[in-house]
Amino acid sequence: MKGIVAFDSVYGNTLKVAEAIAEELRGQGQEIEVIDLGKRIPRGAEADFAFIGSPTRMTKMTGRTKRFLRRLRKEHWSGHTIVAFDTVLKLPEDPEKRARSAKWTEDGAGPKIRAFAEERGMKVHPEVLRAEVVGMKGPLAPDALDKSREFARRVIRDLH
Numbered sequence: 001m002k003g004i005v006a007f008d009s010v011y012g013n014t015l016k017v018a019e020a021i022a023e024e025l026r027g028q029g030q031e032i033e034v035i036d037l038g039k040r041i042p043r044g045a046e047a048d049f050a051f052i053g054s055p056t057r058m059t060k061m062t063g064r065t066k067r068f069l070r071r072l073r074k075e076h077w078s079g080h081t082i083v084a085f086d087t088v089l090k091l092p093e094d095p096e097k098r099a100r101s102a103k104w105t106e107d108g109a110g111p112k113i114r115a116f117a118e119e120r121g122m123k124v125h126p127e128v129l130r131a132e133v134v135g136m137k138g139p140l141a142p143d144a145l146d147k148s149r150e151f152a153r154r155v156i157r158d159l160h
């Protein structure tokens with residue numbers, strides 16, 4: 001199958017997640033086009049499936065990601081799956097700090113990408129990949145890329 005991995009990234013963390021997903025999918029025999037939304041936001045991108053990701057900023061996706069989603073044709077994507085992913089802050093271990101931070105991480109770019117696509121009648125994968133960063137600008141948590149690859153492998157099996 002032909003697939004798209006489209007992402008936005010400010011500090012490079014979501015870029016790394018997108019690259020890991022693309023590499024895994026190619027390893028599984030998929031033909032993958034990677035689209036960096038910081039460089040171009042294509043109109044009406046089409047493929048058999050798309051992974052779409054953004055950093056979580058103020059619990060939202062970036063404006064570029066939303067613009068890309070708005071430009072997708074519902075007629076095509078109602079029959080081809082969109083898979084959402086994001087990067088999100090890892091919650092602290094301390095229960096009190098954890099409770100305070102949770103409102104910034106429970107919702108986020110990934111869940112919003114999924115909801116936005118679904119509301120517009122596009123077909124979405126139920127699961128959202130949330131790759132964790134350990135600071136406001138990263139880096140990624142040590143297991144984030146392995147989890148991203150594993151997610152991509154699992155999802156592509158489901159899509160067959």
Ligand SMILES: Cc1cc2nc3c(=O)[nH]c(=O)nc-3n(C[C@H](O)[C@H](O)[C@H](O)COP(=O)(O)O)c2cc1C
Binds near residue numbers: 012090105
């Ligand atoms: C202005 C700003 C707002 C942010 N807001 C959130 C947030 O609401 N929730 C969260 O989990 N992380 C938040 N973060 C951390 C980002 O998730 C982190 O910068 C991002 O995952 C890095 O991805 P990137 O390197 O691809 O830009 C914020 C970071 C910045 C700079």
